[in-house]
Structures are given as structure tokens and as C-alpha cells.
Amino acid sequence: MSNAEAAESNPAPRPRAGRPRSVESRRAIIQSAMHILQNDGYAALNIEAIAAKAGVSKQTIYRWWSSAAFIVLEALIADMPSQEGLVPDTGSIRGDLQELVRPTVRALSQRRGAVYKALIAEAQADPRFAEAFRAQLMSAHREIVRAVVARAQLRGEVPFEVDGDLAADLVYGPILYRLLNGHATLDETFAFDLIDAVVSGLRYRDAGVKRAAEAAE
Amino acid sequence: MSNAEAAESNPAPRPRAGRPRSVESRRAIIQSAMHILQNDGYAALNIEAIAAKAGVSKQTIYRWWSSAAFIVLEALIADMPSQEGLVPDTGSIRGDLQELVRPTVRALSQRRGAVYKALIAEAQADPRFAEAFRAQLMSAHREIVRAVVARAQLRGEVPFEVDGDLAADLVYGPILYRLLNGHATLDETFAFDLIDAVVSGLRYRDAGVKRAAEAAE
């Protein structure tokens, strides 16, 4: 969560001394950043360009964000519909995951994909951003999968031994892989086949484990 | 494939006029690049630093490579053991994939991981490098999985409907995800669980498809 967010959600909004942060500047910076990102690509997204476009001093940007990636992350979070926090509930794990993955794949195959690619690339070079990206964005997505799996376990669809974290890896891993490596398209067919395989893998995992144990004897 | 590779694999290495390419410079450049990469990280890997360390002019580097990433890619390929091209053959798809994934995961959890992270990040910003990375490195890994799956299909372990490409996505996707997102470690347990789930997913995929078809009615 960014400083600004923290301040806003502060239960005791003690009016600190000094001139308060300009909300117009904040908005202009985030909007300018997203505008440049959409129009000219992440390579063109630098602090000087954002500052110039937003009519803001570089110092003001650096005061609140440590790099352009953090600005984009903040925009992404602000843009994230709270309904996305709602876990789909179709009655089956297969349906839930389909419901979850299909829009994700669709979004990533469009403009959103380039943004995520850039942020993930950025995270490889900046550990501080990696941590923020993981905590503020990725973990929310993973949490949904965990919740879906937990519900399926209560329903008896999936054995209790199945780890929700592994399930999240199985779901998002291949999507990320295609997104970043670009060896194939992110389309509906892929989403269907991916979920199909993941669900089968989770359901029949006990059989596999048993067989592996037998092989180890 | 880089210019250098193209020149080397040229079946008719017609000796062009002029001074031939210096093999010492080529070696020094690649070694210096890898040395900087290991010691100071990818962020410190720039052409000027490589040139200085290798005792080479920048021009010489630019003549043969278009960016530092290509140098690293060339080093990686040269370093890639030809035996890695061999498809493991343990008699079961589970064993084959275990044999394949365990050393991969081990390598990525060590120094090799940082190198891959950096190159994948670079690929997001440079489409030309992305293409080279995919063609020269990733495709080889994917091909092995496809071969393993094909053999398992002949053995009757896995239905023929299973797509080898999807299998590769299922295997490498989660690995890449953990590598890049860093939410969990790349260890033996993960490798085992991953393969376990993937194999189950591939084997029982028909059942899942059938059930999905039924649900669609």
C-alpha cells in the first residue's frame, strides 16, 4: 500500500503540519504516466517525461514514488475493481477457475498485457518494486485461487492435501509464461485447456502421490 | 541467432578480405560480460563496462552484438551442455519430467536464476532479443517436454489428445512464475509436487473433458 493510501486510510487523520500534498499533482502524475505508457510504451516512460506532461516538478514525483514503475502500480491498484476481489462461485472448481481465468487472459491479451510485462520486467531489476508488486497485486490474484480451492475442498471436489499455493502457481504460471515468452497466444482455448488440466491435476493428485510412493518402494 | 553464430555455422566460410575477427576479443568480451553479471548484477552490465574490462573498444562490441543481453545469451548457449539436449528416458512420463525439472529448478535457484530473470526482463523491452531468446533457448527446453509427452503417448501413459505445447506450458510456467515473482522458493518439493500435478492433469484430462462436456449440457 502506498504512502498516500496509508494516509487516506489512517483512522486518525491527524492534520500534519505543513502544506498538504497536492491531489491535483498526484492525479496529473498518474494520468500522465498511464497516458505515456499507453501511447509510447514503457521504454518511453521516464520521470522527466511524466513531469513535463503533468506540469509538475521532478522533485514532486521523487518525493512520493521511487520510480515510474511504482506510479504505474498505483494506477493499476486504483483501477482494480473491487469486484475483482469477489471470488467467483459457480458451484464447481472448474467453473470458478474458468470464471476467474477467462477475463484475466482476455485482459492480458490486450493493453493490460504490455503493462504487466513491463512491470514484471521492472521487478526483476528492482527488489523493492518486486516486493510491492507481489504484495499489492499478485497476492490478491493468488488469494482468489486459494479461496476457490478451499471451497472445492469443502465440497469434496478436491482432496485436502492439495496446496492452494501450488494451485495458484499452476493457474497463473502458464499464463505468465505465455505472456512473457510470447510463444503462443493468450486466448479462450488456452484458458479452457489450462483450467481443464489444472483441475484434473488437483483432483487426481492423490492417485499420483500414491503411485509415486509405490514407485519409491 | 547472432551474427557471430551465423558466421561460424556458415557452411562455406569464404574468407572475406581484411583483418579477420579477433577470437581473443570475442572471448574476452563474453568472459567479461559474465564476470560482471555474476559479480555486480545485470544492472551493472553495460557495454562500456564490458569494453573496459575486456580491454576492447566499444565499437568492436557493437560490431558483433546489438546489446549486452545478446552477449549473455551467447554465453549461455555456449555453456549449455549438449547432453541437456538428450531427452531423459526413465520409462515413465513422471520419471522423465522429474529427471528434467529437478536439475532445472536447482540451477535456477542458484546463480543461473538471476541470469534468466535478467534476460527474460530484457526480452520484454527488446522484441529482437525476445525472438532470439525464445528461438535459441526456450524452444530447446520446450522441445524436450514435447518429446517426453510424445513418448508417453506411444506408451499409452497419456492420451493422444494431450498437446505437447500445453504440457510445456504447464511444466515451465509455474517454474518461471516462482522464479520471476519470488513468492516461494524453487526447491525439490516444489519440483515433485509440480510434476505430480502436471502428470495427473495430463493423464486424466479426458475424464475432465468428458465431465466438462457433461456440465455444458
Added chain:
Amino acid sequence: MSNAEAAESNPAPRPRAGRPRSVESRRAIIQSAMHILQNDGYAALNIEAIAAKAGVSKQTIYRWWSSAAFIVLEALIADMPSQEGLVPDTGSIRGDLQELVRPTVRALSQRRGAVYKALIAEAQADPRFAEAFRAQLMSAHREIVRAVVARAQLRGEVPFEVDGDLAADLVYGPILYRLLNGHATLDETFAFDLIDAVVSGLRYRDAGVKRAAEAAE
């Protein structure tokens, strides 16, 4: 003259409405400025540093001074011993000027020298400060020389044609020159030789003028 001085010397200090100026802040600002000047040099003397050291807001500084140089000037004036205003009276112009120049040279060869150098440099870039520096500091020094010369003229030591202003130039010019150019030290010997030459120059000036007039014929 600064606003502060004007306010203090205001014969009718009609108490304006509102919170009065904080004497602690004024003192802290001046002391902090001199402390920074002595320890880190004039280059490090900026408003932000003074404000931070004095525990004062920048606004408060800007309200009363237009630049750091004015703060230093105020400190210098406050520090200036009123006895320095006393014209030395040894009975001879030579003795008077020696009495005047020796302590000046000694002070300038120590810490005071750096302060003067900085202020004179500042005056070259800021005409408003130049005016203040001249009026509040330099003119006092020059006035003493003029008084000494006038007394010597009454005594008959120096012809009445001699201009007191030129005498001040002759006395302080070389001192300033050595201070700013740094080609030689400001020491007792220099002070003695300087005054010796100046006094001779002033005393026998008529001879020179007469000879010059003859040459002009």
C-alpha cells in the same frame, strides 16, 4: 540597511498589530549562519541549511533577509566593535595608519578574511548587496582613513591637495588585492611597507604633481 535594522532604529517604534518578530529565531538564524560559514565555508551557506540548523522555517528567513549574504553582513556589523569607530590618534599620520592597518591585516589573515572574501564575491553578483556592503561596512573603514588624513593636513604633515578618498584607496586597495588574489600573505611586514609607501606618496605628492605639470607643458 536591512529591515531589521530599520525596525530597531525606528525612533517611533509604534507596535504594529500581530505577533511580534521572534528574537530567538533572529538570533538562531544569525548564529547558525556564522557557524556554517566558519565550519563548512561560504559555498555551504544556503537558506535551507541555515533554516534546518536554526530550527526555523525558510519563510521566516526570507521574511527578514533577501539572501544569506545579508545575514552575514548583519552579523558582521553587530560584531563590529564600536571602538573600531574611534580614529587612532598617535600624533602622526604614519602612526595612525599603522595603528589602523595592523589589526585589520591581522584579522583578515585569519577567519575574518574568508568572510570578507565571500561577501565581496557575493557583492559582484548582487548589486543590492553590493550597495549594502559598501554603505554599512566599507564606508566606515574609508571614513577613518579620511579622518586621519584630515587631521594630518591640519598638522601640516600632508598637503591639503591630497584627497582623502584616494588615500583610502591606497590603503585598502593593496590589502584587498592580496586578500582576494592570494599572491602573498597579509602580514606585519606588508602592513608596515604599505603604510610607509602610502605616507610617502601622500606627503611628497605636490612634488610629483609639479613635475607632472611641467611635463605637460
Added chain:
Amino acid sequence: MSNAEAAESNPAPRPRAGRPRSVESRRAIIQSAMHILQNDGYAALNIEAIAAKAGVSKQTIYRWWSSAAFIVLEALIADMPSQEGLVPDTGSIRGDLQELVRPTVRALSQRRGAVYKALIAEAQADPRFAEAFRAQLMSAHREIVRAVVARAQLRGEVPFEVDGDLAADLVYGPILYRLLNGHATLDETFAFDLIDAVVSGLRYRDAGVKRAAEAAE
């Protein structure tokens, strides 16, 4: 002496490896600097402005000069007529010094004055520039006075005890003082009176010294 000067005067101009320094860039930088200085004043003379006007990169400027002041100094030296190195020879010390000081005073009262003021101010903040300014500019002026005095001593006009360095201080000190302090104009009258007093001071100095020695008894 700047690097460039050193290189030019190098008796063995060994053609060093690498691209040679661009003479056009050097010329453009110096001209642009002087142009800005004349038109907008020293306060507006910053590296970015010079680079922009000269169509040159900042790096190129920083490669050869450490500040704008050094550029101006180089321009001043290049502009310095070699005939200025010639010592005036009118047959009398009075005439020689008049010949020397009159054009100096005239130049300083015009555009040249602002340049000198700025450079002397700069020298107070930058010891490295102070050294260069002293060695490359001031020392030449002082040397002329020393030569004039030495000739006058051979002629018997001035006693041998007179120190040429003190003479230089006496001549240039008051000029500098008026230039920097601005309490009076630099005009012909001042030049005449100054030299008149200095010559008298130097000629009759023995009398003064004798009198001082008597006083010390």
C-alpha cells in the same frame, strides 16, 4: 595553462590514439560563453546554456573545463594581445606606469570590467580557479610592473630597496578596489592620481624608512 594549451604547445605533438578533439566544438564553446557573458551577464553563464548555444553536449564541456569560469579565462588569455607583454618604455617610471595603467583602467571601466569582477568573485569560491587565474592572468600584469620598477632602479629613479611586488600591489590594489567595491569610477583622473602617489611613495620611500627607523629608537 589548460589542457588544450598544453597540447598545443607540446613540442612533440605525438598523435594520440582515438578521435582528436574537435576544434569547432572548442571554438563554439568559447564563443558561446563569451556571447552569453556579454549579453546576459555572468549570472546567466551556466554550462547548460553554453552547451545549448554552442550545439555541444555538456559532457564535452566538462571533459575540457571544470567550470564556466575556466572557459572565460581561456577566452581572455586567447584574447590577450601579445603586445601587452611588452613593457612600456617612456624613459621614466611615471610615464611607464601611466602608459600601463591608463588603458587598463579604460578597459576595466567598460565591458572588460564586468568580466574581471565575475572571475575574481568566482576565484573566491573555487581555489583551483583562483590558482589558474592568478598564474595565467594576474601574474602577467604584475610582472610588467616589476619590470618597470627594475628599469627605474637601474636608471636611479627608484631606490634598490623598493620591492617590485609591493609596487604591483600599490598599482593594481586600488584599481581592483574601485572595480570591486564600486565606490568611485575608474577614470583617467584616478589613473593619474594613483600613479602620481605610487611613484612618489616609491621614490621617497628611503626617507620614510629612515624616519621610521628613527621613530623606532
Added chain:
DNA sequence: TAATAATCGAGACGGTACGTCACGTCTTGGA
């Protein structure tokens, strides 16, 4: 006793210039 007025600290703001870094290109002499 309130209203008015000026000050104070804190600190965010737009702005300018800094000096550095790395880029990719160009221009030498020499191999």
C-alpha cells in the same frame, strides 16, 4: 472578550541547473 493581524514551524510545490552515466556513432593511427 472577541476580532484582527502578523508571525511562527513545517513542509509541499514548480522550477532551474547541477554533474554523471551510458548510449550508439564517428574519427583517428595502426595491425
Added chain:
DNA sequence: TCCAAGACGTGACGTACCGTCTCGATTATTA
């Protein structure tokens, strides 16, 4: 034709101060 050396224009970096502008709080005079 390649090589090392190294200078060049370009563009962005992150920092330092500038002088100004809100804030809430404080402290005086004035109504």
C-alpha cells in the same frame, strides 16, 4: 577489414536549492 582509443551529440538520471505557497498554531494589538 578489423582493432584500441577516445571524443562526440543525445538523453535521462537523481540531487540540491531556489523562492513561493499553504497548513495549523501562536501571540500580539485593536475593537
